[in-house]
Amino acid sequence: MTGDPPPHPAERFDEVFDAYFVEIHRYAAKRLGPDAAGDVAAQTFLEAFRQRRRYDPERAGVRTWLYGIATKVVGRHQRAETRALRARARLGPGRGAEEHTERVDARVSAQGLRGELAGAIAALPRGQRDVLLLVALADLSHDEVAAALGISYGTVGSRLSRARTTLRRALGGTNPMLTLEEQHG
Amino acid sequence: MDEVRMxxxxxxxxxxxxxxxxxRAKSLLAGPPRRSRPRLLWGLGGVVAAGAATAVALTLVGGNAPAPPQPTGPVHLDDKALVLAAAEKAEQQPTGVYWHTDVVQGQSFIVRAKTGTYAITGALDEMFGWWGAKSGMGEGHYGRDLPARPVTARDAALWRKAGSPSTFRVWAGDHYDTYTTKAQKWQMDGVNKGTDPHGGGSLVGALGMSVEELQKLPSDSAKLAEMFLSDKTIYKKEHPMGAPAGRTRQVPPAxxxxxxxxxxQNPVQPKVRAGLMRAATTQPGIHAIGRDTDPLGRPGVALAADDTASTWTGEYGGPQAARGTYRSRKVIVFDQRTGAMLSEQEELTKPGGPYAEMKPGFIIDYVAYRSAGWTDTKPSPSAELPFR
Structure with a gap:
């Protein structure tokens, strides 16, 4: 059993808030879009605040702990995330109706890739998506992801590689060679 | 390509x-302390919960009285007829007030032992979730890691020959993983786990669809194919701002x-499930392949997509023996008796690369639906392992 805990969010929560609110907000905005980001970040810190006495510095750094809570909160907004992924596909480069020049074609395929990627991420199982996005968006290490999500190191690795494989397979279809020109007249 | 960077x-x-x-976030912290719940802290009340509470009231599909049981089918059925017969059964499944899914996921890994190469299923986990049909009826999510295990009886024999090791260190394509034969109890703590007494009604939608939208899907297979499976509609979904005229994309059958x-595998009306299965059989590049066994050992009938090649290049390192090209195809298996979706898996068609020593039909990875469906009482997961 532990004796005296080291410095702890329980005593200095305002410092924790000031240090990490912007970063957690950014993570939430990337996953759910700007509308939900404020709510998700606020809810993350409220839950962290309520759990602050149970925070265990032996298990995870404060930043990792906060990302774990934020990911839980994001999980409850799963439909919002799917909507955000779709919206992002819509707002990719190549936006606008004036699609005339050949240069636009290149942009259109980039937009297609983006849409496909967003769709592929949306279709990942939650567990895999959480691992992938904690690595890609929050730059957490495998150890940190394991601590944040309460899963084993091995599970982090396997989920990440499965997500990668799925994305690779899904994006295989966006090879420009597969975009067909249909015959005109 | 580096998918993480992408x-x-x-x-x-x-x-x-x-x-x-x-x-606003700061002011929330200044409020009076509330009693914290031991597990997941769900709905906050007020602003934040509003987003999550856009739950759609689900109209239960009470109206479609189950068709009277029909005498079991003819003696001989061709492959496509087998799938369609399963689709008929899907139309007869009842509905209820709680939806649940019990999903087992696993991945095969090659163990290159001195006594002979064999395959194990690792990264095995099981997720059990239930949702009340309407918001406020609650929902619960459980998860557990399952023991790694030799894939086939032959693999089991080679595993015993290697001294029945209880841990496996295997190359996973971009890193080494270690899996053990240890079982885990159902977990209720952690991300995506826990109980929400106020939940239900939403969350189960496929690809962003609400339960309500799922319930309103037509059952006509031609309409379903047009809505979800045609190149044109998939391409349109990828270009919601308007696709350039005269262009389309060949969507891979897989x-x-x-x-x-x-x-x-979602809570759609049973006849919609049947319609989807019929729709799939009409797609180019998707074939009925007759009887197949799912990764949990359950017999069924299957649809497969045209196979594709994959290459392990060694760009992330790993053993030399794991490099090279193999071909595989996506397969989905249905229960012939009930029409239930049993599994979706990637099956080896042409051995090579990491799977050079495996036989066609070898399952590379899978998602198996141990059970999914409606019940009238609150479901709970079985302590029993999905494998004997």
């Missing part, structure tokens, strides 16, 4: 929080098969 680069940089957002399967 994902990172694809997310645009969002605007920082406004002063108002920061102030993607279409996945889309059909993903929808079929």
């Amino acid at each position: 994902v990172r680069d694809s997310y645009p940089e969002p605007a920082p929080p406004t002063a108002r957002e920061i102030a 993607v279409k098969l996945h889309l059909a399967g993903a929808l079929a």
